[in-house]
Amino acid sequence: MINNGPRIPALVFLALALATGAVSAQSRRVIRITAERFSFTPSQVVIETGEEVELRLKSDDTAHGFRIVGGGVSVTIPKRGHQELSVLFRPAMAGRYSFECTRMCGAGHNFMRGVLIVRDPRTDAAARP
Amino acid sequence: MTQKNGFDGRGVPCLRSLCAVLAQLAFAGTLSAQTPADSSYPATGPVSGYMDFHFNQPSDADGSLDFHRFVLIFSHSFTPRIRFVAELEIEHAIVEGLEEKGAVELEQAYVDFLLARRVNLRAGMLLVPIGIINERHEPPVFNGVERPFVDTLIIPSTWFEAGAGVHGELGTGLRYRAYVMAPLDATKFSADQGIREGRQEGAESNVRHAAFTGRAEYVGIQGLTLGASAWSGQSSFSIRRLDVPVRLGEVDARYKRDRVELRGEFANVTIGEAGALNDALRLLTGVSPNVARELRGFYGEAAYRVWSDGPARDLVGFVRYENFDTQFRMPAGFLPVRQFDRDAWVVGATYYPDPDVAVKVDYVVQRNQSAIVKSPNSFNVGLGWWF
Numbered sequence: 056m057i058n059n060g061p062r063i064p065a066l067v068f069l070a071l072a073l074a075t076g077a078v079s080a081q082s083r084r085v086i087r088i089t090a091e092r093f094s095f096t097p098s099q100v101v102i103e104t105g106e107e108v109e110l111r112l113k114s115d116d117t118a119h120g121f122r123i124v125g126g127g128v129s130v131t132i133p134k135r136g137h138q139e140l141s142v143l144f145r146p147a148m149a150g151r152y153s154f155e156c157t158r159m160c161g162a163g164h165n166f167m168r169g170v171l172i173v174r175d176p177r178t179d180a181a182a183r184p
Numbered sequence: 185m186t187q188k189n190g191f192d193g194r195g196v197p198c199l200r201s202l203c204a205v206l207a208q209l210a211f212a213g214t215l216s217a218q219t220p221a222d223s224s225y226p227a228t229g230p231v232s233g234y235m236d237f238h239f240n241q242p243s244d245a246d247g248s249l250d251f252h253r254f255v256l257i258f259s260h261s262f263t264p265r266i267r268f269v270a271e272l273e274i275e276h277a278i279v280e281g282l283e284e285k286g287a288v289e290l291e292q293a294y295v296d297f298l299l300a301r302r303v304n305l306r307a308g309m310l311l312v313p314i315g316i317i318n319e320r321h322e323p324p325v326f327n328g329v330e331r332p333f334v335d336t337l338i339i340p341s342t343w344f345e346a347g348a349g350v351h352g353e354l355g356t357g358l359r360y361r362a363y364v365m366a367p368l369d370a371t372k373f374s375a376d377q378g379i380r381e382g383r384q385e386g387a388e389s390n391v392r393h394a395a396f397t398g399r400a401e402y403v404g405i406q407g408l409t410l411g412a413s414a415w416s417g418q419s420s421f422s423i424r425r426l427d428v429p430v431r432l433g434e435v436d437a438r439y440k441r442d443r444v445e446l447r448g449e450f451a452n453v454t455i456g457e458a459g460a461l462n463d464a465l466r467l468l469t470g471v472s473p474n475v476a477r478e479l480r481g482f483y484g485e486a487a488y489r490v491w492s493d494g495p496a497r498d499l500v501g502f503v504r505y506e507n508f509d510t511q512f513r514m515p516a517g518f519l520p521v522r523q524f525d526r527d528a529w530v531v532g533a534t535y536y537p538d539p540d541v542a543v544k545v546d547y548v549v550q551r552n553q554s555a556i557v558k559s560p561n562s563f564n565v566g567l568g569w570w571f
């Protein structure tokens with residue numbers, strides 16, 4: 056079974072990339088993801104439909120790409136020592152959204168992948184890991 | 185029950201699994217046609233790569249300047265799920281026919297079929313998934329001008345071979361890869377270099393036997409990586425009546441917290457029928473290579489990031505202890521050469537003017553167990569970069 060974002064039709068999302076300092080203080084959940092050759096930590100994140108989360112992306116070495124397949128998010132995480140990058144993400148539908156590094160970062164670049172699991176709290180019918 | 189043909193009940197699940205994989209493979213090829221909205225494919229990535237420039241001053245010889253590695257990496261995505269990656273390397277700057285100079289190596293050239301998070305297919309020229317360095321060898325990611333001795337003499341990095349296999353991630357942070365590859369050539373094994381010269385490197389590799397290799401890796405906790413890898417294969421195709429099974433087992437760990445970075449690795453190689461191999465090679469060449477039946481090495485490294493969380497510039501100091509013996513155990517009737525039982529202290533620093541540029545300096549104190557032959561110490565300076 057292939058469970059990537061492009062198979063979920065009519066996806067409604069909010070995605071916005073901006074520097075950390077510009078994010079207004081709200082009660083949204085903050086999820087920190089660290090990129091390092093050749094992994095994201097954590098590589099599996101669970102959120103709920105309609106929940107707006109702030110993904111704070113940080114690199115521990117070189118610049119990495121970060122793309123949520125079918126989620127409308129594709130940004131570059133700055134190199135170590137530079138600012139974190141914040142991405143706001145609000146999925147409307149349950150499902151599994153792969154995320155991956157899109158900037159060649161070395162021999163294991165294609166291993167840099169993860170998954171956002173979106174569950175529907177009303178039905179709890181979301182895909183499970 | 186006597187099995188009279190190859191299609192009993194146990195075969196059905198395997199057949200189903202194979203059909204499922206083939207179906208996913210077919211789906212991977214047609215996905216882009218089903219998602220016409222994604223117009224960014226096919227896409228060829230920009231050329232990336234890394235370089236490694238060294239000055240080495242051994243205590244018993246003249247110093248040398250060596251443009252050790254010039255590596256270009258190419259990538260292309262046919263569709264979001266079918267991707268090609270190649271790594272082409274020139275070692276030691278110049279390649280001349282019939283001379284022991286540099287080398288042009290195709291270290292990677294594979295196609296990934298990204299099917300699902302748990303299972304993906306990969307085929308072509310692959311890096312053997314053993315140890316810390318072999319798959320993770322860009323100059324800014326390790327301390328020391330040269331790669332660790334254990335990752336050179338026990339694990340023959342950069343170890344690449346033609347093959348195919350699967351990789352994926354199970355749950356949170358548990359990753360694996362498992363490949364079938366061409367085996368090593370045991371006729372090239374030696375006393376001081378171990379199995380290193382036995383790599384066939386995908387050059388019309390003999391596959392009378394297949395080798396199997398795999399790695400499991402846990403990366404689920406921030407800053408911690410735990411790994412275990414193995415290789416097993418018959419390496420006897422050049423001497424037809426002699427089976428030489430080679431097995432390599434390895435475990436490693438890396439941990440990074442705040443300013444401290446720790447890493448360690450242990451690797452062990454066993455060579456079956458090493459005595460018969462030595463005898464056969466002595467008959468062929470007139471000289472016994474004195475190949476061991478067991479090789480062993482380990483190291484531990486501690487590093488401290490002097491500058492951290494400030495500007496992009498970093499300074500890391502480190503110390504590493506390595507112990508490695510390419511003649512750890514000998515077959516009956518053969519004696520080890522004590523100079524190959526070695527250990528080394530490596531002390532140095534890495535300065536990063538940018539996270540992708542590493543200026544390295546270190547001093548290596550190397551010892552061995554021989555009362556006659558001394559291992560040279562060395563002072564090394566390196567400049568490596570990734571782009």
